[in-house]
Amino acid sequence: MGSFKVKLNGKYAKVRWKNGMRIIDFMHQLCVNRETHLAKKNGRLVSELEEVSAKDRIEIFGVVYGG
Amino acid sequence: MAVRCSKCNGTAVIYLPYGNENFCKKHFVDSFERRVRRTVREFRMIRKGDRIGAAVSGGKDSVTMLHLLRGICDSMRVPLVALSVDEGIEGYRARTLQVAKENCRKLGVEHKILSFKKEIGITVDEIAEREERMRTCSYCGVFRRWILNKAAREMGLNKLAVGHNLDDAAQTILMNFLRNEPFRLARFGPSGGIIKHEFFVDRIKPLMRIPERESAVYSIIKGMDIRFGRCPYAHEAFRNKVRCFLNDLEEEFPGTKFRVFNSFMSVRDVLGEKFNTNETPMKCKQCGELSSQEVCMRCRMLEELKFEK
Ligand SMILES: [Zn+2]
Ligand SMILES: [Zn+2]
Numbered sequence: 001m002g003s004f005k006v007k008l009n010g011k012y013a014k015v016r017w018k019n020g021m022r023i024i025d026f027m028h029q030l031c032v033n034r035e036t037h038l039a040k041k042n043g044r045l046v047s048e049l050e051e052v053s054a055k056d057r058i059e060i061f062g063v064v065y066g067g
Numbered sequence: 068m069a070v071r072c073s074k075c076n077g078t079a080v081i082y083l084p085y086g087n088e089n090f091c092k093k094h095f096v097d098s099f100e101r102r103v104r105r106t107v108r109e110f111r112m113i114r115k116g117d118r119i120g121a122a123v124s125g126g127k128d129s130v131t132m133l134h135l136l137r138g139i140c141d142s143m144r145v146p147l148v149a150l151s152v153d154e155g156i157e158g159y160r161a162r163t164l165q166v167a168k169e170n171c172r173k174l175g176v177e178h179k180i181l182s183f184k185k186e187i188g189i190t191v192d193e194i195a196e197r198e199e200r201m202r203t204c205s206y207c208g209v210f211r212r213w214i215l216n217k218a219a220r221e222m223g224l225n226k227l228a229v230g231h232n233l234d235d236a237a238q239t240i241l242m243n244f245l246r247n248e249p250f251r252l253a254r255f256g257p258s259g260g261i262i263k264h265e266f267f268v269d270r271i272k273p274l275m276r277i278p279e280r281e282s283a284v285y286s287i288i289k290g291m292d293i294r295f296g297r298c299p300y301a302h303e304a305f306r307n308k309v310r311c312f313l314n315d316l317e318e319e320f321p322g323t324k325f326r327v328f329n330s331f332m333s334v335r336d337v338l339g340e341k342f343n344t345n346e347t348p349m350k351c352k353q354c355g356e357l358s359s360q361e362v363c364m365r366c367r368m369l370e371e372l373k374f375e376k
Contacts (some may be wrong), residue, residue, distance in 0.1 A: 020235045032319060033314045033315065033318050034084070034280075035234075035278075035279075035280055035314040035317050035318055036280070036281060036314055038280065038284065038287075043076075044080075045079075045081075045284065045287055045288070046069075046070065046079065046080060047070040047079040047080065047081055047082040047089045048082055049070045049079075049082050049089065050069065050070050050079075051068060061295070062295060063127070063279075063280060063283035063295045064280060064283070064295075064310075064314075065233070066281050
């Protein structure tokens with residue numbers, strides 16, 4: 001288990017990472033809902049079921065705001 | 068390994084948990100547009116001879132709706148005009164209006180911008196200086212609807228399309244249920260109006276079956292240059308709770324929002340019969356617009372604001 005830096009709404013956040021983890025696993029660790037957030041891997045919009053390898057750049061961003 | 072599209076094996080851009088499917092750009096766009104067209108057909112939202120206004124705030128839902136309506140209206144030879152309201156919210160509205168303007172220009176849709184200052188005499192920033200947040204939101208909603216209805220009618224439009232999505236619908240249905248508001252619930256729906264009257268422009272909601280996150284994905288794929296921001300005055304505590312509740316449920320039990328909407332649709336006719344107020348709307352004594360009382364909400368609110376000056 002290593003640690004991984006994810007960009008969450010423009011700011012870096014740390015998550016736990018191990019081989020085979022998917023973006024949705026990061027979302028769960030960060031307590032963000034996939035109904036309100038989308039993800040990009042290496043700058044490309046992807047399904048949250050995408051696996052993350054050690055060198056990937058992951059961005060998670062909110063698209064549904066309260067109020 | 069990249070996740071593959073369930074239809075063509077291309078790289079997936081979105082996973083739809085309720086259908087357990089991944090879609091590439093092309094297949095997502097195809098499916099999205101097909102669903103919107105189906106909703107428009109199913110509820111007969113647009114007919115030959117209509118003149119459609121689209122309320123475009125510059126957010127993802129309204130701009131997405133405009134892109135789709137453009138194609139639908141063109142194919143039916145129905146005129147389409149976009150209407151935006153400038154509420155006068157410094158540092159927020161200018162940017163979204165720019166997005167609305169730019170997308171109308173790209174699509175070749177006539178665009179009319181109406182302002183609170185001109186139509187009502189006061190901006191939302193000015194209201195906020197003297198009101199609490201929650202009140203500011205209520206004033207804003209009432210004034211915006213009044214402006215849009217009046218402008219649409221004066222421009223000869225008979226329907227006004229709004230960008231309400233499936234999330235908005237499921238929230239509204241649940242909120243009315245939780246608040247025990249059967250009359251309000253009975254008036255809700257994908258098309259039609261709050262009231263039936265030649266003075267009232269019917270509302271249509273082409274995105275009613277589109278989950279909010281999908282409208283965000285569509286707007287990104289289509290390069291609409293949307294910022295996913297929120298109005299600085301946004302304050303709807305109860306709706307926010309219901310939104311979170313529904314999103315949590317949806318994550319655990321995919322398809323929940325569709326089921327809330329479909330359950331409502333299956334009892335809607337019965338609700339309509341039982342909870343019909345049969346109210347005949349009258350014209351407001353002060354502004355001449357439709358109202359359920361002698362003086363409409365907009366005029367009463369304006370009166371309050373003047374009094375509080
Ligand atoms: Zn595909
Ligand atoms: Zn009035």
